[in-house]
Amino acid sequence: MIQQTEENVLVPYLMSKTLGVSPLLIFICMLLASSLMGIFGIVFAVPLEIIIATVFSFQKPVKNLKKKKSLKEKIQEKFQS
Numbered sequence: 001m002i003q004q005t006e007e008n009v010l011v012p013y014l015m016s017k018t019l020g021v022s023p024l025l026i027f028i029c030m031l032l033a034s035s036l037m038g039i040f041g042i043v044f045a046v047p048l049e050i051i052i053a054t055v056f057s058f059q060k061p062v063k064n065l066k067k068k069k070s071l072k073e074k075i076q077e078k079f080q081s
Contacts, residue, residue, distance in 0.1 A: 019050055 008027065016023040029049045033041030069077075 015046055019046070021049065021053060025049065 012023040012026040012030070015021070015026050019026075026046060026049065030042055030045045033045035033048075035041070037044075
C-alpha cells in the first residue's frame with residue numbers, strides 16, 4: 001500500500017516540481033504508457049511527455065504572424081504624408 005501511494009502520488013508530485021509539468025498530466029501519461037507498453041512505457045513516459053511539451057511550447061500561433069508596426073514606424077508614416 002505504501003509503494004502504491006508513493007508511485008501514484010509522490011512520484012508525479014516530485015516530477016512536476018522538477019520538470020514544471022502538471023502532476024495530473026504526468027500521472028495520466030504514466031498510466032497510459034504503462035497500459036500500452038508495460039514497464040518500458042513507464043520508463044519512457046515522462047521523457048516523451050517533456051519532449052512533446054517542449055516542442056509545442058515553441059510553436060507560434062498562426063494568427064499573429066503579421067508584424068505589428070512599432071511606434072517609430074507609425075510616427076514616420078504620419079509625418080511622411
